[in-house]
Amino acid sequence: MTDLKPILMNDFTKEPESLVEAQFEAIKSVLKSGYYILGPKVQSFEKQWATYCGVRGAVGVANGMDAIEIGLRSLGIGPGDEVITTPLTAFATVLAIVRSGAQPVLADIDPSTAQLDIESLSRCLSPKTKAVLLVHLYGQILDPAPFQQFCSAHNLFFIEDCAQAHGAEHNGLRAGSFGALGAYSFYPTKNLGCIGDGGCIVSNHAELLEHCSVLRNYGQTERYHHPVLGLNSRLDEMQAAILSVRLNWLDQFTDRRRTIAARYFNEIENPDVEMLRKPSHPKSHVFHLFVVKASNRSDLSIHLKNRGIQTHIHYPIPVHHQHSVKEIKRDPKGLNRAELFANQCLSLPIHPQLTDDEVTRVIDAINSFQR
Ligand SMILES: Cc1ncc(COP(=O)(O)O)c(C=O)c1O
Structure with a gap:
């Protein structure tokens, strides 16, 4: 703790x-x-x-x-x-x-972008x-x-x-x-x-x-x-x-999200933590969320929690596993990539009010994670 x-x-x-x-x-x-x-x-x-x-x-x-x-x-x-x-x-x-x-x-997703x-x-x-x-x-x-x-x-x-x-x-x-x-x-x-x-x-x-x-x-x-x-x-x-009022701040907040994302892409180095594909153009991504993948996701989220870092999962249960729509029509070949992704994805803090020191703490915490 x-x-x-x-x-x-x-x-x-x-x-x-x-x-x-x-x-x-x-x-x-x-x-x-x-x-x-x-x-x-x-x-x-x-x-x-x-x-x-x-x-x-x-x-x-x-x-x-x-x-x-x-x-x-x-x-x-x-x-x-x-x-x-x-x-x-x-x-x-x-x-x-x-x-x-x-x-x-x-339809299934492309795991490098989740889309x-x-x-x-x-x-x-x-x-x-x-x-x-x-x-x-x-x-x-x-x-x-x-x-x-x-x-x-x-x-x-x-x-x-x-x-x-x-x-x-x-x-x-x-x-x-x-x-x-x-x-x-x-x-x-x-x-x-x-x-x-x-x-x-x-x-x-x-x-x-x-x-x-x-x-x-x-x-x-x-x-x-x-x-x-x-x-x-x-x-x-x-x-x-x-x-x-908030629209006046949107571009500034988006820039801050992009700066944090650039640091995550450049400074997170851990063989157990996989990044999604870097956007091909900086303006194509507004980083509502910054998502990484880890095969041992729950260990990673506990490791971060123990260092005071909150994470969320977007999304832990793919739609077709929700009880209310379990008969939902889908790709006849199945939705395996979405299922695997849902088991591995983890969203890191990226809101615009994060300080540089807090971003460093997130990076250091991820880099110190060992299976
Ligand atoms: C991708 C996506 N679609 C739709 C919605 C629904 O928006 P709202 O919560 O405003 O109804 C959300 C919000 O969570 C979302 O993230």
């Missing part, structure tokens, strides 16, 4: 005072405005976020899971349709597909397939071209789960701008987060955006008119005001 201060996966209490102050001001201004749901702060944040993502528009919703469900429904995807995605993701990705009425189909493997993807194709939902896992956007080509060859929608990839870029374009639409989560621990729940759909297609804004508000087109059955999934003014 250790007397050293704990190093946590997230620590909002360490955020800069000027950010804290700006958030207090933002909350005050919402209280004074008398507008609490879907008001001017939401509209203003939607514009800012669309601009940041380089897309035509954004529709704020209650959380990231709803963003996926509403996005799928806005594309007309529902009962009788299949959507291919990954078993190594937050359960919400798959639950959103189920809630849209469509059937999720799981969808295109060969497995093609084995999952059926006449019912309507979309591929690509998760930019851990904050990394891989070259989307092979997925876009696959989707256009098979007449499928390409949808991005951007919940972990705020600001990740490929060839100067940001996550959420490559397919029909992108779904963001603003859960507090995300790279851009609220002080509660929040989410957003981004798209370049005006009609889709319009449909999403109807669906998020009971399917209401004008007051008391409900031509479609929607949800109650509205972003509130306080979360939007907080998001606008």
Whole structure:
């Protein structure tokens, strides 16, 4: 055990005072405005976020899971349709597909990135397939071209789960701008987060955006008119005001995450700890998470815990091993790589408030680990 201060996966209490102050001001201004749901702060944040993502528009919703469900429904995807995605993701990705009425189909991963493997993807194709939902896992956007080509060859929608990839870029374009639409989560621990729940759909297609804004508000087109059955999934003014403030800090926080990741890549040297593939371009990864692999993961996490270092696992149970979806359709060749990965992956602290000394402590602790 250790007397050293704990190093946590997230620590909002360490955020800069000027950010804290700006958030207090933002909350005050919402209280004074008398507008609490879907008001001017939401509209203003939607514009800012669309601009940041380089897309035509954004529709704020209650959380990231709803963003996926509403996005799928806005594309007309529902009962009788299949959507291919990954078993190594937050359960919400798959639950959103189920809630849209469509059937999720799981393809295996490439273990060097933990993202969808295109060969497995093609084995999952059926006449019912309507979309591929690509998760930019851990904050990394891989070259989307092979997925876009696959989707256009098979007449499928390409949808991005951007919940972990705020600001990740490929060839100067940001996550959420490559397919029909992108779904963001603003859960507090995300790279851009609220002080509660929040989410957003981004798209370049005006009609889709319009449909999403109807669906998020009971399917209401004008007051008391409900031509479609929607949800109650509205972003509130306080979360939007907080998001606008925190957006001013996003690039700086992302830079800090990248600096920490560069140190981990350069300085972690332990034959028992395997790194994932280094991103091919620095801007393609926003390091929502920094994940390593170890065949003796539980020993490694205990070793780190004994040195005051918290770790998490993303994700310990692949989706198809969850009881509620155990019959879920999948690659006929199985999902062995996702299963092995789930047994070995370990997420290290990488939040932007980590000090250089704390990063050194994490590196030293990993390098001193012996089987
Ligand atoms: C990849 C991914 N998709 C979807 C979600 C769902 O977002 P939320 O928790 O805001 O519903 C999350 C959040 O955990 C996520 O990490």
